[in-house]
Amino acid sequence: SKSYQLVVVGGGAGGCTMAAKFSSKLGKGKVAVIEPADMHYYQPMWTLVGGGMKKLEDSGKPMSKVLPKKADWIKQCVVSFDPKNNKVMTDDGQEVSYEYLVIALGLQLNYNQIKGLPDAFSTPGVCSNYSPLYVKNTLKSLENFSEGNAVFTFPATPVKCAGAPQKVMYISDEYFRKHGKRDKANIIYNTSLPVIFGVKKYADALWEVVKERNIKVNLRQNLIEVKPDSKEAVFQNLDKPEELTIYQYEMLHVTPPMSTPDVLRNCGLLVDATGFLNVNKETLQHTCFPNIFGIGDCTNVPTSKTAAAIAGQCGVLRKNLSLAMAGKLPASLYDGYTSCPLVTGYSKCIMAEFDMNGNPLETFPINQAKERRLMFHLKKDMMPHMYWIGLLNGYWEGPKYLRKLMHLGLK
Ligand code: FAD
Ligand code: UQ1
Structure with a gap:
């Protein structure tokens, strides 16, 4: 069996970032990443793929090219945790021991909790930007749309990037207008939530957008079944x-129910009652096991789950894990920073940035609740580089210092 100073479980946004930081600090052979996937996807691009602004192929790179060279890549699935004995088991029967563990397993998509899915994805008009398997259906559905209801959903679970279920709708609205079929489309947003968006400043702006574009919003509506034969x-x-x-649909965009992956949810020692990794929301250290830390979508930190949040968390985790390795207590505190670039069309974006109490935490000294072309280009043209080069190599730790600089003398 193998043994490492640091084991990182999951090589997505959070795991890859932390492995890069610590393998360069600790040197070769000290850090392992356990990750089964061949490809690493920049998921935020899928919103643009759905709208035909980028190709799915542009959103992924081989995992082998993305994970840090100085870390050992164990290309396996973790099948169980044994936090009392400091080890994890992989599906080929290996045990991997650690001194410190970072858990970055992300979220599992539970399409199968909706009756009729995932099978209905092979029928006309049913699409989902949330999966590389179904994101190409979105543009096809837009192209093939002639008339009827275009229905967009938001499930009754936490989701990653809580704005993405409606970004696709605003892009669809503009697509229909551009192609002369908007008057044939009835656009409907059916959300399980009691609000259009969790932060009042941006919710107010989004209510204006839906009013102006004649989009119908129904709150507290949860998709439970898709009947592709009757398109219901x-x-x-x-x-x-x-x-x-x-609802009769011509187009149906599904945001699936999500949970933490089964392997984590089933480990009662590690998770809270909702199945999320139980960490201190400020230090990111596990509440029971001080040598375990968490980052990203799989933790119970009460902020909106995004790659931007990971950028905000990774500096805190770098410091606190380094302190732990030096026998000290965690001292760096996460403020809950997260961001959701609310793309509202083919050239506009509301750049929502906020903390875990729902207070705006904007980088730029301008009102970011306004739809802006500049923010669209930041999202479409700049963010991919910030992600692949800055975040995943361990350099980008979020816009906190930029924000402080930009607001000098203003606040
Ligand atoms: P992930 O990046 O999902 O990585 C989890 C990793 O764990 C995966 O590589 C997976 O293979 C691995 N794994 C799973 N199970 C196991 C196992 N048993 N053993 C080992 N490894 C395992 N964020 C933004 O900041 N801005 C945006 O505009 C934005 N838009 C989005 C739009 C869409 C459509 C989607 C889907 C997401 C969007 N996000 C956005 C969210 C962002 O992509 C996620 O928050 C981010 O990827 C989370 O990183 P993570 O490391 O927690 O999980
Ligand atoms: C961000 O840091 C980030 O991570 C790389 C994202 O993920 C793709 C984002 O979408 C956003 C908005 C940020 C925040 C950065 C700025 C400059 C607002």
Whole structure:
């Protein structure tokens, strides 16, 4: 069995970033990343892939090219955790021991919790920007749309990038306008949430956008079944569970229910009652096991789950894990920074940035609740480089210092 000073579980945004930082600090052979996937995807690009602004192929790179050279890549799936004995088991039967463990498993997409899915993705009009398997269906659905309802969903679970379920809708609205079929389309946003967006400043702006574009928003509506033969989507009213509403669809964009991966959810020692990794929301250290830390979507840090949040967390985790390795207590505190570039069309974006209490935390000294072309280009043309080069190599730790600099003398 193998043994490392640091084992990182998951080689996505958070795992790759932390492995880069610590393998360069500790040197060769000290850090292992356990990750089964061949490809690493820059998931934020899928919103643009769905709208035909980027290719799916542009959003992925081989995992072998992305993970740090100085870390050992164990290309396996973790199948169980044994935190009391400082080891994890992989699906080829190996045990991997660690002094310190970083858990960065992300979220699992549970399409199968909706009756009729995932099978209905092979039928016309059903699409989802959340998976590389189904994101190409989105542009196809837009192209083939002639008339009827275009329905967009938001599930009754936490999701990554809580704005993405409606970004696709604003892009679709503009697509229909550009192609002369907007008057034939009835655009409907059915969300499980009681609000359009969790942060009031941006929710107010989004209500203006939907009003102006004639988009119908229904709150507390949860998709439970897709019937592709009759092109019907069944929604449950979460406030009156006996009330079901059937929507005929021409296009249906599904944001699936999500949870942490089963392997994590099933380890009662590591997770809270909701199945998320139980960490201190400021230090990112596990609440019971001081040699375990978490980053990203799989943790129970009460902030919106994004790559931008990982940028905000990775500097805190770098410091606190280094302190732990030196026998000291964690001292760096995460402020909950997260960001959601709310793309509202083919050239516009509301750049939402906020903390874990729902307070705006904007980088630029301008009102970011306004739709802006500059922010669209930041999202479309700059962010991919910041991700691949800055974040994944361990250099970009979020815009905190930029924000402080930009607001000098203003606040
Ligand atoms: P991930 O990057 O998902 O990585 C998890 C890794 O764990 C994966 O590589 C997986 O293979 C691996 N894994 C899973 N199970 C196991 C196992 N048993 N053993 C070992 N490894 C395992 N964020 C933004 O900041 N801005 C945006 O505009 C934005 N838009 C988005 C749009 C869409 C459509 C989507 C889907 C996401 C978007 N995000 C955005 C969110 C962002 O992509 C995620 O928050 C981020 O990738 C989370 O990183 P992570 O490391 O927690 O998880
Ligand atoms: C960010 O740091 C980041 O991570 C690389 C993203 O993920 C793709 C983002 O979408 C955003 C918005 C940020 C925040 C950065 C700035 C300059 C606002």
